[in-house]
Amino acid sequence: xxxxxxxxxxxxxxxxxxxxxxxxxxxxxxxxxxxxxxxxxxxxxxxxxxxxxxxxxxxxxxxxxxxxxxxxxxxxxxxxxxxxxxxxxxxxxxxxxxxxxxxxxxxxxxxxxxxxxxxxxxxxxxxxxxxxxxxxxxxxxxxxxxxxxxxxxxxxxxxxxxxxxxxxxxxxxxxxxxxxxxxxxxxxxxxxxxxxxxxxxxxxxxxxxxxxxxxxxxxxxxxxxxxxxxxxxxxxxxxxxxxxxxxxxxxxxxxxxxxxxxxxxxxxxxxxxxxxxxxxxxxxxxxxxxxxxxxxxxxxxxxxxxxxxxxxxxxxxxxxxxxxxxxxxxxxxxxxxxxxxxxxxxxxxxxxxxxx
Numbered sequence: 001x002x003x004x005x006x007x008x009x010x011x012x013x014x015x016x017x018x019x020x021x022x023x024x025x026x027x028x029x030x031x032x033x034x035x036x037x038x039x040x041x042x043x044x045x046x047x048x049x050x051x052x053x054x055x056x057x058x059x060x061x062x063x064x065x066x067x068x069x070x071x072x073x074x075x076x077x078x079x080x081x082x083x084x085x086x087x088x089x090x091x092x093x094x095x096x097x098x099x100x101x102x103x104x105x106x107x108x109x110x111x112x113x114x115x116x117x118x119x120x121x122x123x124x125x126x127x128x129x130x131x132x133x134x135x136x137x138x139x140x141x142x143x144x145x146x147x148x149x150x151x152x153x154x155x156x157x158x159x160x161x162x163x164x165x166x167x168x169x170x171x172x173x174x175x176x177x178x179x180x181x182x183x184x185x186x187x188x189x190x191x192x193x194x195x196x197x198x199x200x201x202x203x204x205x206x207x208x209x210x211x212x213x214x215x216x217x218x219x220x221x222x223x224x225x226x227x228x229x230x231x232x233x234x235x236x237x238x239x240x241x242x243x244x245x246x247x248x249x250x251x252x253x254x255x256x257x258x259x260x261x262x263x264x265x266x267x268x269x270x271x272x273x274x275x276x277x278x279x280x281x282x283x284x285x286x287x288x289x290x291x292x293x294x295x296x297x298x299x300x301x302x303x304x305x306x307x308x309x310x311x312x313x314x315x316x317x318x319x320x321x322x323x324x325x326x327x328x329x330x331x332x333x334x335x336x337x338x339x340x341x342x343x344x345x346x347x348x349x350x351x352x353x354x355x356x
Contacts, residue, residue: 030056034087037079050078054091063088064095080300089334147191148222155199155225161314162231162240162261163307166204167274177205177226180264184224186308194315200224202264203231232282235259242286245304246276251287254317262307289313294328294340301335 033049040046057063070078074094081087154160163184168176184200191197205228231240241258243251263275279286289310291303305313309330316327325340 031084034084043075043079046079047075050075050087053087057088057091063091065091066094066098068098070094077300081298086298086334086337093332093334143192147188150191150195150197151199151223154197159196159198160235160259161198161200161311162235162259163200163202163264164204164231164242164261164275164278165202165226165264166230166278167263167265179266181226183266183306183308186306187311188223189308190312194319196318197315198311200311201231201234202226203229203234231259231261232284237284240284242275242279242284243288243310244273244275244279244286245288246273247279247286247288249285249287250290250293252290253322254314256318260310260314262310264307266306290324291328291331294324295331295336296338297335298337305331 030049030052034053037046037049040049054063054065058065074090078087078090081090163180165177165180180202184202187200200223202224205226227234239257239259240261241255242261242263244263263278265274276286289305291297297303309332312330313327316323316330320326328339
């Protein structure tokens with residue numbers, strides 16, 4: 001059922017009613033209107049409809065929705081969403097992004113206050129107490145030291161994961177290395193789930209203008225190692241495996257002797273097969289994750305994963321004896337239409353055993 005064009009604007013401008021009957025009727029009309037978003041030409045009308053949908057979901061379904069207005073990129077993705085479930089997942093993702101940014105803003109303000117207090121000569125006593133407590137919290141944080149010990153053990157045993165940092169030319173931002181380091185730190189969010197993680201090396205930074213001529217900011221970090229050397233000079237070529245979504249070779253299992261490489265590309269606008277071309281040019285093995293076998297992506301979603309997601313997938317394969325279903329739980333929900341569950345996979349295996 002499609003609603004005529006003159007009704008869309010009326011629905012978009014309708015205020016929230018507290019009456020149950022009116023609210024249900026209003027939601028029914030709104031559902032029919034949002035199902036016909038592709039029929040509407042005016043972007044502002046689409047935005048008003050989606051704002052009304054977010055308001056209704058938040059009020060009656062307790063759906064997390066973003067509080068601030070969205071940027072055009074997010075509006076376009078919502079316009080392309082074909083179902084309410086997809087939009088709800090995206091609303092929750094945007095809500096979490098807002099929380100993350102607010103927390104980051106709060107931490108920056110707290111840091112600024114701390115710096116101001118450090119520079120105030122009239123608050124030595126308070127400064128001493130605060131500094132001691134901050135030092136104790138950092139020094140005697142058992143979870144942090146367990147993570148560092150696990151990473152140091154991985155480096156000592158030669159268990160490495162390489163992020164190829166030679167792609168600054170593919171990004172328009174000048175702060176490529178700083179943004180790359182921020183994304184590398186996301187790999188350590190779930191580090192406590194794995195007893196044998198892989199030590200991360202950011203390589204191929206020799207042609208990076210941001211790091212040329214002066215020491216690397218995180219060259220001696222305890223969490224990872226950044227170097228200007230190339231990975232083909234650091235490791236035996238037979239151990240190297242470049243993971244790229246453009247490779248024709250599908251990965252079948254986790255190789256415990258391999259050193260896996262991912263490209264340090266975080267620009268979603270870049271669609272060129274840069275990592276695949278580099279792997280072919282250097283004549284090293286290249287593979288892709290079997291995403292299509294276990295996942296169905298939305299038509300508007302990219303199959304390219306961030307390297308912290310690939311890092312968690314590889315560690316899960318390593319710790320679960322190649323359980324792809326558990327590993328692919330680190331693929332963001334907003335990209336997935338359907339996924340194979342463990343029960344379905346077990347049924348397929350039982351059917352195969354019966355045929356045998």
